[in-house]
Every structure is written in C-alpha cells, then in structure tokens.
Amino acid sequence: MSKSLDRYERQILNLLQADASLSTAAIAAQVGLSPSPCWRRIDRLEREGYIRSRVALVDRAKVGLRAQIFAQIKLNAHGRANLDEFTAAIRDFPEVLECYVLMGSVDFLLRIVAEDIEAYEKFFFEQLSQIPGVQEVNSTVALSEIKATTRLPIPGAEGRHTR
Incomplete structure (x- = not known):
C-alpha cells in the first residue's frame, strides 16, 4: 500500500x-x-486511481447465471507468440469475469459464468476452444460458493467503524 x-x-x-x-x-x-x-x-x-469505480454487485444466481466455471488454458507454442490475440478474444467474452496469466503448467486461469452447464458447453465449443493457439482447456465446475468478496484487507484501515 x-x-x-x-x-x-x-x-x-x-x-x-x-x-x-x-x-x-x-x-x-x-x-x-x-x-x-x-x-x-x-x-x-x-x-489517483485508488478507487477505480463504484459499482453495484449483482447476485449472479438471481439473474440466472447459476453455473460458475474455472478454466485452465494451455496455449500451444504458436499460441504463446500470439498472446495479444488471445487476451483480446478473452476480453470480448462477457462470460469471462476474470482472466489471469499464470506461471506453471498452464498459461491462464479464467473465471466464467453461464446460465447452466449446457450454456457453458456451448460457449466452450463455439468460442473458447476456437481461439487460435488454444491447445488445452481444463474446466472445473464450482458446486457451491463458500466465500466471494471484492473487499480488500487494507492495511492500517482499522478504525471506529470495524466490520
């Protein structure tokens, strides 16, 4: 900080x-x-950008997005040379809420929401797996959500208002 x-x-x-x-x-x-x-x-x-935006946090299940999927993406060697193309494609998919570049055996981790597993399957086959350079996609379906927050634990923020 x-x-x-x-x-x-x-x-x-x-x-x-x-x-x-x-x-x-x-x-x-x-x-x-x-x-x-x-x-x-x-x-x-x-x-100064400490506050990026003020938003309403919408309950995804109440708006019909009941499936949450974490997808690990591995690019082939040619795909790694075109990271800009991959990241541009991912940014255009509203289903992808988060995308992280990783070190290790996979290149990206995505958090994806969909109405249901069938909707994710369609997204997977028609869009995600069609991005040039994608070699492998390993999808994990979240069964339930134990904790989800956007609140950062700001050091030194203790004050009169605690939780």
Whole structure:
C-alpha cells in the first residue's frame, strides 16, 4: 500500500468497499472528519486511481447465471507468440469475469459464468476452444460458493467503524 495514504484515507477505502452508496457525510462521521476534508480525500482517491469505480454487485444466481466455471488454458507454442490475440478474444467474452496469466503448467486461469452447464458447453465449443493457439482447456465446475468478496484487507484501515 502506498505510504501516501493516511489512516483516514485507508478507513474511507475500507468503508467504500463495504458500501459505495454511503454519503460523504456518513463516511466523514464514521472516520472522524468533517464532510469537506472527507470529500477532498475521496476525490483524490478517485483521481489517483485508488478507487477505480463504484459499482453495484449483482447476485449472479438471481439473474440466472447459476453455473460458475474455472478454466485452465494451455496455449500451444504458436499460441504463446500470439498472446495479444488471445487476451483480446478473452476480453470480448462477457462470460469471462476474470482472466489471469499464470506461471506453471498452464498459461491462464479464467473465471466464467453461464446460465447452466449446457450454456457453458456451448460457449466452450463455439468460442473458447476456437481461439487460435488454444491447445488445452481444463474446466472445473464450482458446486457451491463458500466465500466471494471484492473487499480488500487494507492495511492500517482499522478504525471506529470495524466490520
């Protein structure tokens, strides 16, 4: 974490991760600032990219995306030379929520959502496996979700508002 963040800014980030709809006044009260300095800190955090965006977290099952799949992708030697093509293709698939480059026996790890296994099968055969350079795809279906969070454990964010 950047040393340029003071304890108020760390607390502000922690609060916004829990509820981005909080008003500046509510945040200010919880961290012990008046609204104006609190707003300036939030504005700085946004301008400097600490806060990338404020979003609503949608329940995927309630919108009909009941299947969650983790796919390990291995590219062939030719595919590795065209990483830009692979990453561009992945970015265009709304089903792919996350994509990570890995070190080890596979090249990428993807988190994918679909309405059901049949929808994933269609996505797999018609899109994912058709990307040039894909040698192997190992898919693992998540049976249930034990923990899922977007909240980062910000060092030094302990304050009056705990959890």
